[in-house]
Amino acid sequence: MTLIGQSVRRLEDRPLLTGEGRYAGDINLPGQLHMRLVRSPVAHGRILDVDILEAVDLEGVVAVWTGADVSAIPPIDFRQEGLTDLYPYRQPILAQDVVRYVGEPVAVVFANDPYTAEDAAEAVFVDVDDLPLTLDATAAPGSFDGTHSTEAAVVRTTYGSVDESFTAADKIVSVEVTVGRHTGVPMETRGALATVEPSGSLVMYGAAKVPHYNRKAIAAMLGIDTDKVILREGHVGGGFGVRGELYPEDVLVCLAALRLRRSVKWIEDRKEHLVATNHSRDQHHRISAAVDPDGFITAIRDEFWVDQGAYIRTHAATVPNLTMAMLPGPYLFPSYETTGHIRLTNKTPAGTYRAPGRYEATFARERLLDAVAHELGESPIETRRRNFIPKDQMPFSRPIRALGTVIEYDSGDYAGILDRLLEHVDHDALAAELAHRRRGGEAVGLGIAFFVEKSGLGPYEGARIQVDTEGAVRVVTGAASVGQGVETTIAQICGDGLGIPHDRIAVVHGQTDAIDHGLGAFASRVTVMTGTATYLATQELEKKAKAVATHVLEVAPEDLRLVEGRVEVAGAPDRALTLGEIAARLEPLSASGMGLEPELAAESWFTTDHMTYPYGVHAAVVSVDKETGGVVIERFVVAYDVGRAVNPMLVEGQIVGGAAQGLGGALLEEFVYSQDGQPLATSFMDYLLPTATEMVAIDVLLLEDAPSPLNPLGVKGAGEGGTTAFGAAIAAAVDDALQKPRAIFRLPITPERLRQIIHGDYPEEGAAPCK
């Protein structure tokens, strides 16, 4: 039976479509309290007083806490250990003395129902003495807290001989580009329900993404034993990097459950979500290329600024580090230097969001490549071809580290996928058609942008497969699901290995009391890591099943085959035992008689110190309304090589969903702040997510030309490549539509800004040639 590569239907869908989904909001416990945060109304200031008297007196209010009540709880730590230089910038669970962004938790109310909780939160009066604001991450750094700078860190990466290359360059081409502030906005907002069970264990429902790490962090912050904390993941309505990180609210519900000895529930509302959950992107790059007389780029020099917002959250410097590591993308770039400034401002703290660092770095790099092409007077496609890492140089290593690994592209044929894409869109005919339409007065254009993604971050993940005497199979993993189809994918890999239908397999994930170790769902890692561990476990299980069959059927193991869930004798398929029968033979007494451990079960762990690197190309055709500045995407193609697609339908779903988010960042979504630090996009009327009407049908060209040599399945992660190059492709297409190179240097491309660019009254900050 071959299940890998089949677009089987999702196991997850039945409960979701029949209304049996168990999202955080669906879980209730008797006597639960409802938590509501009081959030800072100002962007920066010293707290003079938090008056809770009126709130405490409201009927149904059980407790109201301010910063003083939780001052003994340490701030929220980074997942990566040892970054002591960044410790001063960690966020406390309630503001202590100073507020640093609008929306920062200042006090918290616990009441018998959510309405009363909101009434009480509204009745808390926060008196703040305003402090000077920092809203521009590129301005000169100031003081964060009197002791530390708003420039929390400067990160650097360099290799080769950058200075010499620039000195020797035939041409130097520079661009200055900005990617706006936007983020993942899951359909399900955050939520948590904490309770203390009769055993004394603290249980939190509503976990996502990284339950095992969060269990440890919550235990450490609250000063209790890790084994007394259990995190349970239910259905999760979207993660995108933001959901499931450890936030102040998660710690507060747990602390309240312990202190108040009541179950405590918190469901984030959408208005909170847009100011409280991690923002992302918001980078500004000044990037230059040194080009030799043959048009080959010999060196890249980049400097960038990250608007980190008011605190450094769980990701610490992950986004700037990924930006640096992944900026070179598919090109050789023999020398490279980048400097990143991590700047604190008075905005919502920032973290990772689908294709973190890559959406930004790809925009900067691909805009630069387009500018180089313009400078050389050639097609942007030619410039890219000349600079690609050739297929025969794979695996290709750069002396850069990210996430504790060396950047080494495992496999790839970059020129090959570009050819496949150009053929797919019939490039020459398409370009001719667009030129024809432009001659007829339309502003239409084609843009192409390349990207390399990273996926399958280690260092480990495990899977335990158990078969019961009925032949039912259970896979227990430390993986987490944020809705991406983990159960289906893992069941397919397991079913493929054991020769049984995937819908006979139950997959357990996100339960910290089911397995001791698990790193979770991020970095497009689950299929690579948990999938491989599952594959390895099926091989172990097969060995054990054959060992039993050897005893029972009196046949040597090498003469046995595992076929369709049965171990049969080669050449005599009637002589066979089903996996259920084998499990029955492994009851403790008879297992002991065979010298085997009881139970038909196997456990495997997959460890790796290298990531896998999927890659692809985005191609956009847009038309611009030159009078209004409106942009319509007429066509969008994503060519993406994921090594091997376990379930092509799910991979395509990942690509299309990711593309919608790429579109949002390219044209619509932006967290705008007023001059006094007030967020102006705090509802879906102002924070513009793409809807079905704005979304273009994504033409997916899913390729498996470059399987990963780093795992036996050959898989790479598929979660982010729909997003990565979207902004860069749209920008190139708009340039082409306007026949105005270097026109677009900032995302999102709003109609008003575009109209200003078209009419030439936009400050030309992006178009300046290097001095």
Next chain:
Amino acid sequence: MKPPRFEYRAPSDVEEVVGILTEVGDEGKVLAGGQSLVPSMNFRLARPGLLVDINGVKALDYIQRSGDRILIGTLTRHSCLENAAAVPGPLGRLLATAAHHVGHMPIRVRGTFGGSVAHADPAAEWCMVSVLLDAEIIAVGSRGRRTIPAEDFFRTVFTTALEPYELLSEVILPVLPDSARFGFVEFSRRAGDFAIVASSVVIDVGSNGIINPRVALAGVGGTPVRARSAEAVLAGSAPSAELFRAAADAAAGDVEPMGDIHGSSEYRRHLVRVLTRRALERAASEA
């Protein structure tokens, strides 16, 4: 996003509605389709002490013709007007086009014509159409019924001439002659959003040029407005590309828009020029 405490009553006739509104004064708020009111309450921007739900007052749900006038009951859902045949002639087509621009389908199925007019969002389609066509807005209160011309009705953002004890019961629109042509153009970031700017025009081309030109704009200030200078440019002249450009320029000169994060004042004025020209071109080419 939970509303503060409120009381709720659901009367079954207009007299009872007016009685309750008179009794409670400022505390009362009429609930029709709730598509703006309920989110406002959840954001705690609106805090009515008492919701007077008129969804049970079936007598307020009608579209009737009376001579050369069309009477639209306040409880008429937007979606009823999406059917161009619901109202005869060019007016039916204009209303259908405008209706299709109102929010998204679920909003159009639940939201009401009168509710939108009473809410007085300066970018709302029905407010602009009311001003465009010199609608008469009927308010019913304990002291009886009065007629308010649309241009007097809208005072500023979310503010109307309606008294707290009055119910907006009906909007009266003039039937347009079969020779009338209209153009209705919006620009928004996404389909279904309130327009950044909308422009609507009605013209009737006779042997002596354009007669009865009407130009109205939304998204350009606290209320929808008529672009009187544009109308003056159009009146009596033969339609032409130059004329439409001149009228569009005049319309842009008629407004002093407020800016927000979706468009500055300057950009909105620019859009007035572009969209008014396009609305006129569309009207001229309407079959």
